[in-house]
Structures are given as structure tokens and as C-alpha cells.
Amino acid sequence: MANQKRGPRPGSPQAKRGGQAVSSKYGKDYYTEIGKKGGRAVREKHGADFYASIGRKGGNATKERHSSTFYSEIGRKGGSSKRTEPASS
Numbered sequence: 735m736a737n738q739k740r741g742p743r744p745g746s747p748q749a750k751r752g753g754q755a756v757s758s759k760y761g762k763d764y765y766t767e768i769g770k771k772g773g774r775a776v777r778e779k780h781g782a783d784f785y786a787s788i789g790r791k792g793g794n795a796t797k798e799r800h801s802s803t804f805y806s807e808i809g810r811k812g813g814s815s816k817r818t819e820p821a822s823s
Contacts, residue, residue: 742748756764776784
């Protein structure tokens, strides 16, 4: 029991209320700042190539789960915009 973290279980309603309380006290920018701080710490600890490595792992896992045609489909969807670009004169 000494190894368990204090506080509510992540994802529980109690944890959600705690997150909402922090958000109302400090604002949404607080989460942005702590996220950036965490990202900088990871980059300093593991290096910038770490992000490429985990991205590759995630891409391979997605390919195994969905097949390689999945990437073709999402590429087509991402490449075709629903908005029309204004014509430049």
C-alpha cells in the first residue's frame, strides 16, 4: 500500500472534479504551461529523436491493427479539403 499514489483514481469522477477545480482556480493556460514543461523535460531527458521513435512505434502499431490501406484512406481524407481555397489573382 505504500507504493500507491495519494488522491483519487485517475479517470474517476473524483479526479474529474479535482481537475475542474484546478482549472477554475488557475485557468486553462495552467494546463498548457505544465504540458509544455513536461514536454521540455522529456526532450531534455531522452532527446528529440525520442519523439520520432515513439511516433514510429505508434504508426507501426496502427498499421498492424488497421492494415496499411488505412493510411491510404486517411491520407485521401486529409488531402481533400471540404473548403474551397480562394483563387489568387
